[in-house]
Amino acid sequence: MEKYTVRKYQESDYLLWNDFIHQAKNATFLFHRDFMEYHSNRFEDFSLMVFSDDKLMAVLPANKKGKEVHSHQGLSYGGLVVKKTLRIKEYVSVFQSVLYFLNENGFNVLNLKMLPKIYNQTIAEEIDYVSFLAYAETYRSDVYLVIDNNEKYKPNRNRKRALTLAENLNIGVKEDGNYKDFWNSILTPNLENRFGVKPVHSLEEMEKLALLFPKNIKLYNAYQDNELKAGVVMFLTDTVAHFQYSSGGNDRTDTAALDILFDYIIRKYSDKKYVSFGSSSENNGRVLNEGLAYWKESFGARTSVQNFIRFQTKNYPELTI
Template structure:
């Protein structure tokens, strides 16, 4: 979180029992509300793998009590999509029920489950054949500058009027700090950059963080073959995540985007955003 720490009022918390660290909450403060850190894609209480449900509930009660006593009215959590868990870990669902949490946003994520056979549909297969005939070559690359300046930023600006969440300087810094977790793949036709993808990698998930193609991407199918090769490359991961296909805080499904991701065999998963009133800490006495 350090590279953009100037944008947030940090309020990250450590929860102890005596001198033993039990949990961590990366968070920032806005007014009388706490957010599981808004500079992170996902958030929530980070706990040890072996935590028991009673202990988890006690930890969460201590967290809410501390916030309530310090004038914080609401805790907002961006729940971790369950594909990122290394084991079954649904304690937060139980705590949300007990504390009368409100789900105020629900984003649709499209995900390939690698326990099933990878099977793109007929449209994608036709595009892959086209790309092969156009001599599109995929490379693991460090050419963030050209992808950012020539393809990604212009496309986002022209189509949506927005900039990438990360600047070129930020993504290059993050890729340097986390070389095993952030990788760039570019697609070239006769050494001309046609498309690019930035992957964020965890133990369980290969996630398409950024993807974009040049204006002739339909003619060359460069983005199709780029996705196909990456999906095959990370077949050892439990999941390949295509990211969100919903807009306006989850209330509108981008049907075209959803279909394109589903055409590779992706299925819907959900990331919930929940709001908990800290005064409800007393509901966790079990």
């Protein structure tokens, strides 16, 4: 086994970590320490850093629960983040070093909620090979609906009809800073009434994150005569414009406010490689929300998959190549 040094992230690593994230080939702003630590009280951080001598080769945003380590559960995705020039043999050895370190420290399992491949800066599928070598288990797959901007944007007949309705009703869209009204009058009531849950982020957390990452987090609201009808919170990376939250008022079907919001975003971010509508599966991926999937597909979105992978740390010898 090649010699790499693995250790836990420390507060003194803040600048080194963030600088590495900016240069990695499979990272987004969610891996910046400021984003990871806004909810540090909810998770016991166990992020790892992998060095060759004094050179940082990879990082793993993570937290621990009992004898298991998870790619950070406060993030939408994770995995081993690596520098752009890392070769496949090095990647396998780095990952082996991570599993060995975890095994030596009493952890039996590493669970990874993988970064969807649409976020990669370049081809970066080494994890698929490592999963095969280590006999890892894909224990969950979520269906993501995504628009590929290499293809012509072509909403179907139903969406075109809805867009015409919204235009006739003078529904207008604008970039907004009015998180409070969207959170309190539309998003939170909808989630509570339909699913019995609250948004993952509180209003205060989202406002804080939007201030910390103004280029990456934006709110767009739809209004009719100054009355808020719908809103979307976008998470923006180099390759993807992602709908993090989207919700409309009780009359959203009658006004088609969400339709015109989605259409506006798709056109605005046509310079991105992809526009992600997020997950359309439930029950840990076992149930497809057919209605939601159809609505997204009616804009021209197609399926991409986010995998959840479980590694047994004792299998680290399998990564000797």
